[in-house]
Amino acid sequence: MALDTDILLVGAGPTGLYGAYCAGFRGLRTVVVDGLPQPGGQIAALYPEKAILDVAGLPRVRGRDFVTALLDQASGYCPEYLLGRQAVAFGRAEDGRPEVTLSDGTVVRAGAVILTAGIGTFTPRKLPAGEDYLGRGLSYFVTDLDRHAGQNVLVVGGGDSAVDWALALEPIAKSVTLVHRRSAFRAHAASVTAVTEGGTQIVTDAEVEALTGEGTLRLAHVRVRGEERPRLFEVDSVIAALGFVSNLGPLAGWGLELRGRSILVDSRMRTSLDRVYAAGDVTEYEGKVRLMSVGFGEVATAVNNAVVALDPELSLFPGHSTENS
Numbered sequence: 400m401a402l403d404t405d406i407l408l409v410g411a412g413p414t415g416l417y418g419a420y421c422a423g424f425r426g427l428r429t430v431v432v433d434g435l436p437q438p439g440g441q442i443a444a445l446y447p448e449k450a451i452l453d454v455a456g457l458p459r460v461r462g463r464d465f466v467t468a469l470l471d472q473a474s475g476y477c478p479e480y481l482l483g484r485q486a487v488a489f490g491r492a493e494d495g496r497p498e499v500t501l502s503d504g505t506v507v508r509a510g511a512v513i514l515t516a517g518i519g520t521f522t523p524r525k526l527p528a529g530e531d532y533l534g535r536g537l538s539y540f541v542t543d544l545d546r547h548a549g550q551n552v553l554v555v556g557g558g559d560s561a562v563d564w565a566l567a568l569e570p571i572a573k574s575v576t577l578v579h580r581r582s583a584f585r586a587h588a589a590s591v592t593a594v595t596e597g598g599t600q601i602v603t604d605a606e607v608e609a610l611t612g613e614g615t616l617r618l619a620h621v622r623v624r625g626e627e628r629p630r631l632f633e634v635d636s637v638i639a640a641l642g643f644v645s646n647l648g649p650l651a652g653w654g655l656e657l658r659g660r661s662i663l664v665d666s667r668m669r670t671s672l673d674r675v676y677a678a679g680d681v682t683e684y685e686g687k688v689r690l691m692s693v694g695f696g697e698v699a700t701a702v703n704n705a706v707v708a709l710d711p712e713l714s715l716f717p718g719h720s721t722e723n724s
Contacts, residue, residue: 400505404430404479406705407499407509409486409650412440414679414694415515416469421702423476425717430507431478432499434485434648439466445643448544449563455692481505489653489672497674511705514662514670514677515698516650526555526639528620529610536616537637541567549573550635553619555607561640562586565599576600576632578607578621602630610637647681658683668701674708676701 406422408415411433422429437443439462442451447463454460460468481501488500489512497512523539530537541547541564548571554561557579563586565577577594582603584591595601604624611618619637620629647660656663656671661683668676678701679694687693699717707715 402430402479402505402507403509404428404507405510405709406430406702407432407497407507407512408478408515409433409499409512410440410515410679410681411435411438411480411482412515412679413442413465413469413691414698415440415513416466416473417695418513418515418678418698418702419473419478420469420476421699421717423473423478424720425702425706427510427702427706429476429478430481430509432481432484432486432501432507434483434502436483438470438480438482439463442466445540446560446563447542448567451691453690453692481507485649487649489675497672509674510709511674511676513668513698513701513705514650514675514681515679515694516647516681523639523643524641526607526637526641528607529616529637532610532612532616532637535614536612536635537610537639539639539641541638544568544571547572547636551633552576553578553607553632553634553637554640555579555637556640556642557581557584557586558640558642559586559590560642561638562590562594564638564640565594566590566597569598573635574600576602576634578602578605578619580604580606605630607637607639650681666700667704668697669704674705676705 405427406429408418408431411431419429419431442462449462450459485502486499487502490498492498492508496508499507550572551574552568552572553576554565555578565575568575577599605621608622608629609620619632619634622629662677662681664677664682668678670677678697680689703715703717706713
C-alpha cells in the first residue's frame with residue numbers, strides 16, 4: 400500500500416500530536432506513524448495515570464487526559480494515524496520527495512517528514528527475578544491504577560517512576576512496599592520526603608531475590624543487605640519501575656547526522672536530510688532543554704518551516720488561532 404501526504408510525523412507522542420494540529424492549522428494533509436498501538440508515546444505507555452505538572456496553563460493534568468486533549472485538538476483537521484507500525488526505511492520518490500517504508504510494507508510519500516520520535520524505541524529494564532510472572536502479577540508499567548485497588552503492592556526501584564507510583568497507590572492499595580537496592584533514592588527530593596512520611600513501607604539496601612506463587616504471584620522474597628535470610632512479603636502485584644533502555648531503532652540507519660542517540664538540527668529544526676525535520680526529545684543542538692513545552696515550540700517551528708519549503712510563496716508565520724474564531 401502507498402500513501403501520499405503533505406506532512407509525515409514519525410512519532411505520536413505529545414510533540415507529534417501537537418505537530419498534527421499545527422500542520423492541520425496550515426491546511427496540510429497529515430499522517431502520523433507510531434510503533435506503539437496507541438497514541439500518546441511515553442505518556443500512554445509508561446504513566447497514563449500520573450499527574451503532569453509542567454505544562455503551561457495546566458497546573459495538574461492526568462497523563463491519559465492530556466493525551467485525549469491533544470487528540471481532540473488535532474481532530475478537527477482529520478490527521479491519519481498509522482499505529483502499531485514502525486518507520487523502518489528512508490528513501491526518495493522519483494520526484495525527490497521523502498519516502499518512508501513502514502514495518503508492514505506501507506510506503507508513505509510526503510512533502511516533508513518531521514521526526515517526533517521522543518527517545519526512540521524504549522524497552523523496560525527487566526527484573527532479574529520472576530520474569531515468569533510477567534502478566535500474572537508482575538508488570539513494568541501501571542496503565543490503570545484501579546487494577547491495584549485493595550491489593551498488596553510491592554514497587555521496585557529508586558527513581559521518580561517508582562516513588563511516584565508508590566505515592567499514587569497509597570490511597571487505594573491495601574498496602575504499598577517500596578524496595579530499592581540502594582540507601583538513597585534518585586527521585587525528586589520532595590517526592591522522597593512525601594513517600595517517607597506517608598504510609599508506604601520502605602525497604603532499602605535490598606533486592607527482590609525471587610517471586611513465587613501457584614498460578615499467580617503470592618510472595619516476594621527480598622534480600623536485605625546484612626540479613627541472613629530473605630524477607631517474605633505477601634503480594635498481589637509487583638511493579639518493577641527500573642527505568643528503560645532507549646535507542647533510535649531504524650532511524651539510526653537513515654543517514655541522519657547524529658550526536659549519540661540524538662538527531663542534530665538547526666534553528667529551523669532541519670536535519671542533515673533535505674525535507675526531513677525533527678522536534679522534541681529526539682533532537683540535539685547547543686542549549687537544548689528536554690521539556691515537553693520545548694518540544695511543542697520545536698514542532699511548531701518545524702511545521703511552519705516545512706510549509707515554506709513546500710511552497711516558498713507562503714508565509715512562515717501561521718497567523719493566530721484567534722483570527723479563525
